[in-house]
Amino acid sequence: MPELPEVTTTVNGLQRVLPSLRISDVWTDLAKKTVSRSDFEHTIKSEKFFKNFKKSIIGAKVINVERRAKNILINLNNGQTILIHLKMTGHLIYGDYVYNKKSNIWLPHPNERKSLHDPYNRFVHVVFAFNNKRHLAFCDSRKFGKVTLLDTKSAHDTVHLRGVGPEPLDKNFNFTDFIKALNNKPNWPIKQILMDQYTIAGIGNIYSDEMLWIASIHPESRISKIPNLYLKNLYRAMQEVLNKGIDFGGDSMSDYRDINGERGKFQNHHNVYQKKGEGCGKRGCKGVIIRSIIGGRSAHYCPTHQKLFN
DNA sequence: TGCAGTGTTGCTTC
């Protein structure tokens, strides 16, 4: 689920606690002798990479933590940057963890706050230890997440970040920029364009459904046929929904938790996502929410008030 | 009980 608001919530949390801490150790159970995919070679899923990763980061101090698209960037004082992508089920938790040698797992210290013991916070696959005796645990039940190391200077010009689209909440990202970006993929359904990280950064399945519902645009509409007024509403809805997601601490309908292991609350404010069969809540609309597959992803929308422009 | 569905991404196939 981690999309821009969830990654922002995590990054803001990390920025409050990590700067000036020194990394004293790192552990993982993901590193394998042979990787299943060539693009995993330069990530923590490779044993060879992990050995070098460990050597490179132990002793380094955290300068700051940033977000780019759905990526978390932890900048270190040795000129290197740890890049983490949470993918589907990843989340980072900051607290006091204890290694259980017998079962080869990390668990929160028994005295840790209740939220860290939430069953969704099992599945710890990477642990960073800091010089204040606290840990950063990467929980990821499906193990799709990515952890790698980049030179800070060229981080944005690596395969992980090169070509990623503009940040939708950037103060300088105006309506004209938005339209210019969307026209990158003129023939795709609007929902799919919104989710394309090389067109615009950070939007995923939940927030694209929600912003299209607010803007009254059917997810299969073609950008060239959508009236300007509707596009303006979409631009506004995008900012509104992403900011609302951040204000509610992200969406924890599924696995996402903040760095204290707590759920976000945006899932309590969905208008369409995962609401198949429910009445459309738009004022005066008698529609019923349906689910279909668009661009290989599940889309939720109200076929009554969300207009199809094609 | 078993199997469809699950946020993401990028490789492979057609």
Added chain:
DNA sequence: CGAAGCAACACTGC
């Protein structure tokens, strides 16, 4: 070349 499908993996819920 672009679009579609699927693989990475494991769990939940119907």
